[in-house]
Amino acid sequence: MGFLDITNVTKSYGNVEVLHKVDVEVQEGEFLVLVGPSGCGKSTLLNMIAGLEDITSGDISINGRVVSGVHPSKRNIAMVFQSYALYPNMTVGQNMTFGLEMHGVPKPEREKALADVSKLLQIEQLLDRKPGQLSGGQRQRVAMGRALVRDPDVFLFDEPLSNLDAKLRVDMRTEIKKLHEQLKTTVVYVTHDQIEALTLSTRIAVMNGGYIQQLGTPREIYDTPANIFVATFMGSPAMNIVPAKIKVDNGVVFAELTDAEGQPKLLRTVQSNLAAWDGREILLGIRPEAITDPDGADRKSTHLERLDNRITVTEPAGSDTFVTMTLGGRDVIGRMRADADAAAGQMFEFAINMEKAVAFDPQTEDRIRPD
Structure with missing residues (x-):
């Protein structure tokens, strides 16, 4: 049994099944990347883990607790979105601690978490600014910081770097990798970029057409692809x-x-x-x-x-x-x-x-x- 267990999970919209009996075990501290082309089902699966999409059949459990049907706020997960989803009228510090405040965390604890995470992300000097005064990379750090202060069981990333330019994407990729190696957190990360998948992950689930085509380490995926889809999708230039x-x-x-x-x-x-x-x-x-x-x-x-x-x-x-x-x-x-x-x-x-x-x-x- 893993720390995050996805067991025989399907998702249907009416008569159309878009995810087909997905089985994945994610161990504590693992960095799992869901990668595949647009429409393959990776974001749908992430949203089901988060509780933003209902499960048609199967179960999802986190840290030994079945969370199917549990409200997102009760799952002890934190999500980083592609769009950053920051409140424009709040300062960086307020954005980062708003979730803690809503969960009734005392102010001294909120301030300590904010100080620790802002130092970790090197954004102490930004705490009094509004999101509109930040660059894209700074906004992404704030969005990550808002997730980190929660100290959740699982971090969920939904294509967090796709709005950044090429150089900043590479820089942020390195920062996310360093953060994971420091904190040993459990991460599920969605991307369509196979270079992100290979560089960030401890394991990769390659998806296509609502099926997991192959689940394995970056080396296994790259050197011994299960089929031609995986072989040609992973790697640049392709196999x-x-x-x-x-x-x-x-x-x-x-x-x-x-x-x-x-x-x-x-x-x-x-x-x-x-x-x-x-x-x-x-x-x-x-x-x-x-x-x-x-x-x-x-x-x-x-x-x-x-x-x-x-x-x-x-x-x-x-x-x-x-x-x-x-x-x-x-x-x-x-x-x-x-x-x-x-x-x-x-x-x-x-x-x-x-x-x-x-x-x-x-x-x-x-x-x-x-x-």
């Missing part, structure tokens, strides 16, 4: 998905695919159970960083395959250069060093780390798991 045919030669399993000229190329695989797919089509998934030049390849890998192919596009991106080639009739992106000697139109020797390759069933789109 390359290439049609290939399995060929077995003297007990060695190869993935055969075509190069830019349509010529067959063989890449030795490391997944022995693919021998059962001899002569059958698969979809081969390879992350861009597993496709590089020989000098930039992972020295620890024991399965680097060399592949000569023509470059179609190069995209310098500061610390990296992204190189596009054609494999299996599809554009495939490799991530090279900034100084890699690669140019559009030239033949190039690629090094492909097959230890990082993942095989998918083209019919079900599920990962073909090793034995």
